[in-house]
Amino acid sequence: MVVESIPKAAGFIYGIIAFAALAWLWYSGRFTRRRALPFLAASVFFGFLVFAPVFPYQFQLLVLRDAAALGSPLPMAIVGLLAFIALTLVFGRIVCGQVCPAGAVQELMYLVPVKKRGRAESRVPTAVRAGVFVVFLAAGLGLSVNLLALLGLPAFFNLTVATVSFIVFLGIVLLSAVVYRPFCRYVCPYGALLAPAASKALYRIRRTEACVNCGKCERACPTGAADPSAGAGECYLCGRCTEACPIDGALVYRRANAKNRLPLEE
Template sequence: MVVESIPKAVGFIYGLLAFVALTWLWYSGRFTRRRAMPFLIASVLLGFLVFAPVFPYQLQMVVLGNAAALGSPLPMALGGLLAFIVLALVFGRVICGQVCPAGAVQELMYLVPVKKHGRAESRVPVAVRAGVFVIFLVAGLGLSVNLLALIGLPGFFHLTVASVSFFVFLSIVLLSAVVYRPFCRYVCPYGALLAPVASRAFYRLRRTDACIGCRKCERACPTGEADPSARLGECYLCGRCTEACPVEGALVYGRGDGKST
């Protein structure tokens, strides 16, 4: 379904504009899951239309040195990826939350009303993803193997239903109805780079003195990151914690001395 006549730069421009808009919504206290829905839908549509901004696959192409697939010079693509890593250090993983099509399609699938599993604290997924990241680097740099193509990330968005890899990633997407973002949390190589810096983000969700310790945010969080002791950068800014919080002003996005979620 990917329309080759549409420049991939359209996806990058959208990603930048969506990042700015979503960050403003969080910073101004106007972010809600309802307001995030148009971004999720637009991101998924752009994934199918131009296969961008699929940040993990762009990283894959940089590792393989494939400028043709990127649709831009390698230094420019690498610069863009590094820029969003810096932005994650400042504002958290906004790009993962609603902008990257790979994350957005899983976020939408998780809305399917079925019993959810895998809400344990986030250290196990982080460890698994770190191991996968090493394999990703060895496969790409040492063997010139496109690991994400084998998993079916491009095949899924290109709707290459004749390939086995399409059904591999389709299975991951279907799994995300019951397990929150399995690709993002266990596989994504770009997420492996974003998480460490996001754990130190200047702006992030924080508890204030208004917090009554009801722990509703912790029960609502699908990654375990609402636990103040987690701090592993696995907050995707989905908004479930702020939606569940019963006290206005107890959980805010900002910079300060408040306790981090």
């Protein structure tokens, strides 16, 4: 379905606009899961229309040094990907949460009303993420192997249905109805870079002194990031914790040094 006549820059322009709008919604306290739905739908649409801004695949092409497939000079691509890492250091994983088509399609699939995998087992060990990232780099830099193509990321959004790779990624998407964002959390190489950035984000969801430790946010969080012992690296800013919180003002998206506000990870 990807329309080759439309420049991929259109997808990145959308990504910048969507990021800015979502950051404003969070900053102003107006973000809700319902308001996120149009962004999720638009991101998936741009994924199928121009296959952009699919950040993990753009990062894959950068590792392969494939400027032709990127559609831009390598230095420009590097600047763009570094810019979104910098934005994640400020605002958290908005890119992963609602802007990246690969993440958005999984987020929408998780809304399917089926039994979910136990949240008590939802955390992904750092060693697993690091190991997958090392394999990704070794395959790309050392062997010039496009692992994300083998996993079917481009085949899925190009709707090349008569391929094994399409079926592989379709399986990942279907799995995301039960397991929250399996591609983002276990495989995505760009997400592996954004997670440590998000863990140090200037703005993120934090508990305030109004928190009564009822635990509802922790039970609602599909990644375990709301647990006091966890960091914010795997917080996708989905809004489930703030939606579940029964106390107005107990969970807020603010800076760490804001008055009367405590870190989420106590």
